[in-house]
Amino acid sequence: MPYTAQLAERKMLDNEVDKTASVVLNNWKQQIKIKKKLMEHTKKHEALFHQVESENSKESVTEKEKQKLLNKLKKSAAVLTKTDDNYYQENLNGQSARLKWESVLENCYKNIQDLEKERIQILSHILTLYNQHVSSYGQTLNAYQSQIDQAIKSIDVEKDIQTFMEETTIFTEDNKSEFLLLDYYEEDNSAIMDQNRRINSINEKLTRLQNDIEKAKKDREGVEKMLRAYRENPAFSDVRNEEETAVVLDETNLKINLFEANYFKLSLALAELEKRNLPTHPCSERMTKWKEKGCQLCSVQVSRSINTTKLVRSPSSRMSTRSYESSHLLSNDYVDSDYINYPSKPPRGEEHNYGKCRVLYPYKPQRKDELGLEKDDCILIHRKDDCGWWYGALNGKKGYFPATYVEEINSNSCPP
Structure with a gap:
């Protein structure tokens, strides 16, 4: 995706987040507004209720006047009930608005990560093409090409993406x-x-x-x-x-x-x-x-x-x-x-010895059946799964570990 297109998509995502956030804020204000109205109606209704009770106890008040006050009290009760329902519904709407805002924010965060990963991968591809182009010039450019080649070999796209995610997590x-x-x-x-x-x-x-x-x-x-x-x-x-x-x-x-x-x-x-x-x-x-x-x-x-x-x-x-x-x-x-x-993970089945491997990157276990890894640790491999997770033993403990974090080595290259 071109850089200008990425900027346009980012702007669209930001606008969507701002729009849903505005709905949350407006709902918050609306709840406070309706609450004040409900308080005022309740207060007036209570005063009217006490007035009706007081007038009913007086013998000087005619039945017509009493009926008029009762009708007024019924209208007040209807208004109070309607306002109470509006206040309750607005509170429920506030919950829904907040959840929608969080969902939009999460989706925006995810899409921006995808854009950054795409940008990093495109840059890596451009460097690879440039390296191939320079290599075709022959011996006159060998010295410079060697330097570029070493720099490109040191690139680890997955590691860079992981670093970006850790540094930008919200x-x-x-x-x-x-x-x-x-x-x-x-x-x-x-x-x-x-x-x-x-x-x-x-x-x-x-x-x-x-x-x-x-x-x-x-x-x-x-x-x-x-x-x-x-x-x-x-x-x-x-x-x-x-x-x-x-x-x-x-x-x-x-x-x-x-x-x-x-x-x-x-x-x-x-x-x-x-x-x-x-x-x-x-x-x-x-x-x-x-x-x-x-x-x-x-x-x-x-x-x-x-x-x-x-x-x-x-x-x-x-x-x-x-x-x-x-x-x-x-x-x-x-x-x-x-x-x-x-x-649970798939059943282990029969364990075999598939050689040894050396840890390239440290790994913190996320579950009890995973191994914690430190750089240069040597692991005895018992099983290799196609899903990318291998099963082995380290320092007397058995468990799963990510295959992309290790490299296989000769058994003699690793101390027992």
């Missing part, structure tokens, strides 16, 4: 996403409201959240069954299907966590009103409350580890043939990594 193992939680008039103890009505209103909202939690958990069970089917029957799926299903599972887990955070927040307010023991939840340490323009707000931070290896479209066998590492369980605050079931 994700960490503890990437946090912040979401606005629902804030209601009923949770504010300083607000004027009858206690029984306050409790009943909170219970209604808790019921709605509980129904959404149960529905999301059923959705999660369905996605997990689909993912297990993909793993148990590889012939019916491919890597892309598994990754897309894993993304859906991650989003469902996140949705459940946010529903539970909102449920815990309302349960806390209800326990304070009923003077019961306060409930506990892991998310309480990551919840933040603050005031903005006179409005009480609350957010929660959810840790979401992103596996950067799945972002790399590398033809290298060590990237594409490793077993799927349960990327759908992106470590959030409510998932225990001890329960992740990693798929």
Whole structure:
């Protein structure tokens, strides 16, 4: 791809990220705007409710006036319910907008990596062609050609790409996403409201959240069954299907966590009103409350580890043939990594001695059945797999190691 075309594609990717980020910010502002409106309607409705109760107790008030006040109260209740539904839906839209922004950002990051890898490979190809061209000039250019040849032989495209990825990575193992939680008039103890009505209103909202939690958990069970089917029957799926299903599972887990955070927040307010023991939840340490323009707000931070290896479209066998590492369980605050079931490698079968090899590059094991490598280590080879991962022994320990990180040597060249 020409350099100008790469610039145009980068600009298009940047614009897409900016566009989705703008949607997230606008939703954030819209939530605050609707929340203020809901607070104001609730306050007016409560005042009207108390007025109706007061007027009904007076004998001087006619039935017509009482009916007029009741009609006014019904209209106020309808407006309040509609505003509450809008506020709840806008909060759900905020979750979806945030997830879409993260997906677009991840895709942009992946595509830019592809462009950089393509650029590096093209430069390497140009140098190779130049080297061949210079070699044809004959003996007069042999001295210069030799220098160029040595420089080209030292080029390692895979290593350069790996270095670029490590230096430009934007994700960490503890990437946090912040979401606005629902804030209601009923949770504010300083607000004027009858206690029984306050409790009943909170219970209604808790019921709605509980129904959404149960529905999301059923959705999660369905996605997990689909993912297990993909793993148990590889012939019916491919890597892309598994990754897309894993993304859906991650989003469902996140949705459940946010529903539970909102449920815990309302349960806390209800326990304070009923003077019961306060409930506990892991998310309480990551919840933040603050005031903005006179409005009480609350957010929660959810840790979401992103596996950067799945972002790399590398033809290298060590990237594409490793077993799927349960990327759908992106470590959030409510998932225990001890329960992740990693798929096992192929059976070892009978072990043979295929000679020895020397380590060219250090390698840090990613799983328990892999060997940790240091440069110049000597490994006894027991089996060679076509997938690019060999099985051998090093310092009395047996395990898998990447074949592209070693070179085979004469058995006598390596100490026992």
